[in-house]
Amino acid sequence: MSGDRLSTRFAACAAQGRAALVTFVTAGDPDLATSAEILAALPGAGADVIEIGMPFTDPMADGPAIQRGNLRSLAAGTTLRKVLAMVTDFRKADDATPIVLMGYFNPLLAFGPERFAAAAKAAGIDGCIVVDLPPEEAGELAPALAAHGLHLVRLATPTTDAHRLPTVLSGASGFLYYVAVAGVTGANSAAATDVAEAVARLKASTSLPIAVGFGVRTPEQAAAIATHADAVVVGSAIVDAIGAAAEERANDIPARVAAQVAALAQAVRTARTEKAA
Amino acid sequence: MNAPTGSLRAGPDANGHFGEFGGRYVAETLMPLILELEQAYIAAKADPAFQAELDDLLKHYVGRPSPLYFAERLTEELGGAKIYLKRDELNHTGAHKINNCIGQILLARRMGKTRIIAETGAGQHGVATATVAARFGLPCTIFMGARDIERQAPNVFRMKLLGAEVKAVESGSRTLKDAMNEALRDWVTNVHDTFYIIGTAAGPHPYPELVRDFQTVIGKEARAQILEREGRLPDLLVASIGGGSNAIGLFHPFLDDKDVRIVGIEASGKGLTTHEHAASLAGGRAGVLHGNKTMLLQDEDGQITEAHSISAGLDYPGIGPEHAWLHAIGRVEYQSATDTEALEGFQLLCRTEGIIPALEPAHAIAAVARIAPTMAKDQIIIANLCGRGDKDIFTVAAALGVTM
Numbered sequence: 001m002s003g004d005r006l007s008t009r010f011a012a013c014a015a016q017g018r019a020a021l022v023t024f025v026t027a028g029d030p031d032l033a034t035s036a037e038i039l040a041a042l043p044g045a046g047a048d049v050i051e052i053g054m055p056f057t058d059p060m061a062d063g064p065a066i067q068r069g070n071l072r073s074l075a076a077g078t079t080l081r082k083v084l085a086m087v088t089d090f091r092k093a094d095d096a097t098p099i100v101l102m103g104y105f106n107p108l109l110a111f112g113p114e115r116f117a118a119a120a121k122a123a124g125i126d127g128c129i130v131v132d133l134p135p136e137e138a139g140e141l142a143p144a145l146a147a148h149g150l151h152l153v154r155l156a157t158p159t160t161d162a163h164r165l166p167t168v169l170s171g172a173s174g175f176l177y178y179v180a181v182a183g184v185t186g187a188n189s190a191a192a193t194d195v196a197e198a199v200a201r202l203k204a205s206t207s208l209p210i211a212v213g214f215g216v217r218t219p220e221q222a223a224a225i226a227t228h229a230d231a232v233v234v235g236s237a238i239v240d241a242i243g244a245a246a247e248e249r250a251n252d253i254p255a256r257v258a259a260q261v262a263a264l265a266q267a268v269r270t271a272r273t274e275k276a277a
Numbered sequence: 278m279n280a281p282t283g284s285l286r287a288g289p290d291a292n293g294h295f296g297e298f299g300g301r302y303v304a305e306t307l308m309p310l311i312l313e314l315e316q317a318y319i320a321a322k323a324d325p326a327f328q329a330e331l332d333d334l335l336k337h338y339v340g341r342p343s344p345l346y347f348a349e350r351l352t353e354e355l356g357g358a359k360i361y362l363k364r365d366e367l368n369h370t371g372a373h374k375i376n377n378c379i380g381q382i383l384l385a386r387r388m389g390k391t392r393i394i395a396e397t398g399a400g401q402h403g404v405a406t407a408t409v410a411a412r413f414g415l416p417c418t419i420f421m422g423a424r425d426i427e428r429q430a431p432n433v434f435r436m437k438l439l440g441a442e443v444k445a446v447e448s449g450s451r452t453l454k455d456a457m458n459e460a461l462r463d464w465v466t467n468v469h470d471t472f473y474i475i476g477t478a479a480g481p482h483p484y485p486e487l488v489r490d491f492q493t494v495i496g497k498e499a500r501a502q503i504l505e506r507e508g509r510l511p512d513l514l515v516a517s518i519g520g521g522s523n524a525i526g527l528f529h530p531f532l533d534d535k536d537v538r539i540v541g542i543e544a545s546g547k548g549l550t551t552h553e554h555a556a557s558l559a560g561g562r563a564g565v566l567h568g569n570k571t572m573l574l575q576d577e578d579g580q581i582t583e584a585h586s587i588s589a590g591l592d593y594p595g596i597g598p599e600h601a602w603l604h605a606i607g608r609v610e611y612q613s614a615t616d617t618e619a620l621e622g623f624q625l626l627c628r629t630e631g632i633i634p635a636l637e638p639a640h641a642i643a644a645v646a647r648i649a650p651t652m653a654k655d656q657i658i659i660a661n662l663c664g665r666g667d668k669d670i671f672t673v674a675a676a677l678g679v680t681m
Contacts, residue, residue, distance in 0.1 A: 056579075057449065057580045058449065058455075058458050058566060058567075058581050059458075060304070060461045060462065061304040061306075061461075061462070063462070067448055067449075079578045080578060080579075105565045106564045106565045106566060106573070106575065106579040106581070107578060107579035107580065109563075109564055109565060110562075110564065110578060111578075111579065131304055132304060132565065132568070133302060134301060134303065134304075134308050136308075137300050155305040156305065157306040158306070159305075159309045159468055160305065160309065164309050164312075168305065182466060182467075182469075183306075183462075183465060183466035184466060187466065
């Protein structure tokens with residue numbers, strides 16, 4: 001699927017000789033209005049790709065930071081329909097930054113896979129990551145996404161061995177998300193050498209860009225990953241900051257997030273040149 | 278959905294589906310482990326030494342077979358069918374949960390796993406897991422909702438006496454479903470050495486199948502026992518259902534006996550017309566949670582809603598996928614009993630038979646009290662008495678307005 005936002009953006013970053021920065025925020029956290037402002041501020045701050053979490057009551061693969069983000073969002077009345085509306089608004093000002101929805105299957109199933117795929121495409125969404133939908137169970141969603149030209153992004157993990165990898169890669173599109181540590185989001189960081197080995201192993205089997213996430217919190221950690229991977233995903237650190245700012249009832253949450261993302265972007269953009277120098 | 282042809286006991290299919298239900302909806306990190314578990318279970322089933330060790334432990338450690346007891350005074354009181362009780366409350370640790378825990382810890386040992394985790398609601402499965410972990414000398418961590426810890430102090434102490442670490446789960450609603458979330462989070466973080474003993478016939482494949490298989494000892498014994506006592510099969514089976522492991526354990530060996538009526542009892546809490554119940558078949562929709570597709574209590578956006586039952590063991594917003602399928606094809610009839618009816622069933626059994634049942638099977642007793650009088654005196658009911666009620670006396674006292 002060439003010519004779409006994801007492949008265009010990854011190609012552009014590669015042409016600049018740098019990794020892409022993927023930033024994750026939970027939609028509607030701490031509320032929809034603030035969340036829309038955060039979203040609008042991300043590209044200018046240096047986010048190359050935006051991952052938007054769809055809140056769920058039972059986020060089993062997420063650590064405490066994103067769990068709390070999910071609950072803040074649900075408490076503020078976020079629904080999938082409102083998330084899609086927020087993306088529709090975002091697209092009025094930005095038609096280039098790829099947006100990937102990330103979440104759990106049940107809210108999509110309740111919405112209806114076909115209805116969801118059509119609405120997501122119309123809103124300007126580029127792909128989905130469904131945490132609890134392994135390839136074996138993807139048949140209920142994958143055809144609907146494909147029919148509307150949406151990517152279903154697959155996950156590889158430290159437990160994905162050579163026997164398992166072909167199953168993960170079959171039908172994968174957009175990019176491959178490498179979960180750097182066996183664990184939940186916001187957990188400990190992986191050693192850069194382990195990540196380098198894993199990325200090399202994955203690259204031998206797929207031409208998809210490799211994005212690395214889980215346990216990447218600081219600009220230094222992001223830079224270390226960015227020397228090896230095509231993209232670096234930062235999520236819990238941003239969600240944590242949003243939570244802390246919401247706690248103190250700050251009125252400049254989007255500006256704070258933008259500053260945090262700018263520091264991450266700076267580190268990611270200079271990682272390979274810094275290393276070479 | 279059309280009823281399938283052939284045996285109703287053949288499921289699940291190769292991908293763990295019972296009709297549209299079941300499956301393996303887990304994070305990719307867990308997939309290789311789930312597939313490894315499946316292979317290990319297939320190998321164990323084919324190994325006579327595994328079965329022999331399981332049988333030996335069930336006999337000498339658990340105390341099986343459990344009696345099939347003719348409840349004469351209850352039968353007289355209700356004035357209808359003859360009522361037999363399958364006495365799984367007489368097992369070691371006081372409930373059916375131990376049948377499954379013994380089987381799973383033998384599997385864990387076979388797979389070379391050195392650490393055990395489990396979730397628990399009321400604490401019964403936690404106690405059973407802590408028990409087998411102690412018996413086999415493996416460290417054990419039990420996840421329990423902080424709210425349940427407050428409600429079930431005696432079982433928390435039992436688990437600690439047995440050497441388990443009890444971790445309070447503060448996330449979400451701080452009850453059973455959150456404990457299961459947290460156990461899954463621990464498992465995904467410690468896949469290399471940890472075995473997750475799931476307590477009910479739910480979760481990702483192969484759990485619904487293997488938990489069922491370990492619990493079918495209940496139904497296999499009951500079938501042999503009733504044939505010996507009465508020379509024929511029963512007319513009706515009744516069991517209570519939360520996740521549904523005691524019920525599928527009793528029902529499964531009878532699924533192909535089409536003259537045996539089978540009734541499962543969900544907990545309807547304060548009533549099906551309120552939002553405070555745990556009847557995921559009567560009040561839920563198909564969805565995906567905790568690794569399987571099944572019937573779930575959820576709102577229109579697919580967010581999981583809170584369950585309620587006076588019985589902490591039935592207080593779960595889902596149900597095992599095989600029950601969801603048996604409901605869809607109509608082989609098993611599912612009814613419900615309210616908190617009030619369960620309390621009446623609880624007292625009825627105390628008064629007529631000198632048996633204090635757990636609040637979970639008290640729901641089944643409530644259904645028996647409703648159905649038995651409509652049946653002929655030569656008809657036969659088997660109800661599953663899956664747990665004893667010592668753990669519930671404080672809850673019952675509070676509900677009856679008694680201060681202890």
